[in-house]
Amino acid sequence: MRIPALLLLSALLAGCSTTAVRLTEVERQAAWQNHLRQLNASHRWSLRGRVALHTEDKGWQARLSWVRSEREQHIQLTGPFGGGVVSLRQDQDGAVLRDNRGNEYMDSDTEHLLQQVTGWQLPINGLQYWVRGQAIPDKTAKLELDEYGRLKRLKQNDWDIRYLAYSRYGQLQLPRRIFMSRPVGDGSGQILEVRLALNSWQSVP
Numbered sequence: 001m002r003i004p005a006l007l008l009l010s011a012l013l014a015g016c017s018t019t020a021v022r023l024t025e026v027e028r029q030a031a032w033q034n035h036l037r038q039l040n041a042s043h044r045w046s047l048r049g050r051v052a053l054h055t056e057d058k059g060w061q062a063r064l065s066w067v068r069s070e071r072e073q074h075i076q077l078t079g080p081f082g083g084g085v086v087s088l089r090q091d092q093d094g095a096v097l098r099d100n101r102g103n104e105y106m107d108s109d110t111e112h113l114l115q116q117v118t119g120w121q122l123p124i125n126g127l128q129y130w131v132r133g134q135a136i137p138d139k140t141a142k143l144e145l146d147e148y149g150r151l152k153r154l155k156q157n158d159w160d161i162r163y164l165a166y167s168r169y170g171q172l173q174l175p176r177r178i179f180m181s182r183p184v185g186d187g188s189g190q191i192l193e194v195r196l197a198l199n200s201w202q203s204v205p
Helices: 004-017 025-040 109-120 124-130
Strands: 044-054 059-068 071-079 085-091 096-098 105-109 142-145 151-156 160-167 172-183 191-204
Touching: 025 142, 025 172, 085 109, 096 109, 105 109, 109 124, 109 160, 124 151, 124 160
Parallel strands: none
Antiparallel strands: 044 059, 044 191, 059 071, 071 085, 085 096, 096 105, 142 151, 151 160, 160 172, 172 191
16 A cells, blocks of 8 residues: 655654654753853864765765864865865964875965965854854854754854754764855855754863
8 A cells, every 4th residue: 555645754753753842942042042052161162074065057066074172173074176185284383285196285274275275155143153053252243043942043243144954972062064155256246055963063161
């Protein structure tokens, strides 16, 4: 017997639904503040996943590995720009990018260095906060929380950031899928889109 497509979809969605209890507005705000406290207590983290950048006429995608501590960070992009590995490392002395040919480039800032070498803007300085489901502290932002007190949408630094899915890692609810967009800024009217699919998280106090 064939199961109608609509009923099958409903069953699948029900099976994948979260067991979290929907919160009142007061509870949502309390959950949000608790999330921020937990993040502030975590000084080291790492993630793995995929990242894709796209405009109307070009794009690239890569596997992403990102390890960050209080004093340094290491980002590895595997597969973009014709293959190989692009490696970015930043500490108190500055940033170094090694491309897939073994060439090294230096700058004081990782985000600026990546854009200068590749021509692509990946907002690393903001992403270090956004990938953990929070806004950049002490900067103007427009936030929207979901029914469980998690960040659902964020507008900051000209980026429109939408949180499409979360997963639980220990005590933290962390983003699993993120979609971001902003105007390219070159007068062409094009939109830069960034998609992140994160499948491995580790956060350490």
